[in-house]
Amino acid sequence: MALHWTSTVYAIVAFIVLYWLLNKYAFGPLLGVMEKRRQLVLEQMNTAESSRKQAEQQMIEQKAALEQARKEAYEIIEQSRVTSSKQADEIVNTAKTEASRLKDDALKDIESEKNKAIAALRSEVGGISVQIASKIIEKQVDEKSQEQLVNQYLKEVSGK
Numbered sequence: 001m002a003l004h005w006t007s008t009v010y011a012i013v014a015f016i017v018l019y020w021l022l023n024k025y026a027f028g029p030l031l032g033v034m035e036k037r038r039q040l041v042l043e044q045m046n047t048a049e050s051s052r053k054q055a056e057q058q059m060i061e062q063k064a065a066l067e068q069a070r071k072e073a074y075e076i077i078e079q080s081r082v083t084s085s086k087q088a089d090e091i092v093n094t095a096k097t098e099a100s101r102l103k104d105d106a107l108k109d110i111e112s113e114k115n116k117a118i119a120a121l122r123s124e125v126g127g128i129s130v131q132i133a134s135k136i137i138e139k140q141v142d143e144k145s146q147e148q149l150v151n152q153y154l155k156e157v158s159g160k
Contacts, residue, residue, distance in 0.1 A: 128153055 132153055 124157065128157060 132150060
């Protein structure tokens with residue numbers, strides 16, 4: 001087996017030319033496409049990472065907002081309880097004051113009516129006494145007749 005230098009040189013030159021052509025027309029665009037694909041994958045990974053971080057941040061913000069809403073609701077409920085308690089106390093105090101005032105007014109009315117009744121009774125008794133005295137003077141009766149006359153006038157007063 002003899003070594004053919006010329007065919008080896010031709011093979012090497014053909015290989016170099018083929019490699020140069022492949023490198024220029026095939027490997028370059030292929031590596032460019034692969035580089036673009038690598039850049040696209042990196043961008044998608046970065047986008048996914050930033051989206052995940054944004055989602056986590058939004059979740060934290062939503063939890064904080066929910067907690068704040070719960071606190072506000074609790075404060076509103078507590079404030080409503082305090083307000084209703086104050087209003088209930090005010091209503092009870094107002095009712096007690098009004099009841100006391102009505103009771104005092106009723107007592108004053110009763111006292112006034114009592115005084116009017118006593119005054120009217122005194123007036124009637126005075127008038128009756130005058131009538132009795134005038135009748136006694138007119139008749140000048142004895143003690144028994146006088147007693148009958150007083151009893152008769154007392155019956156008349158009771159009947160009125």
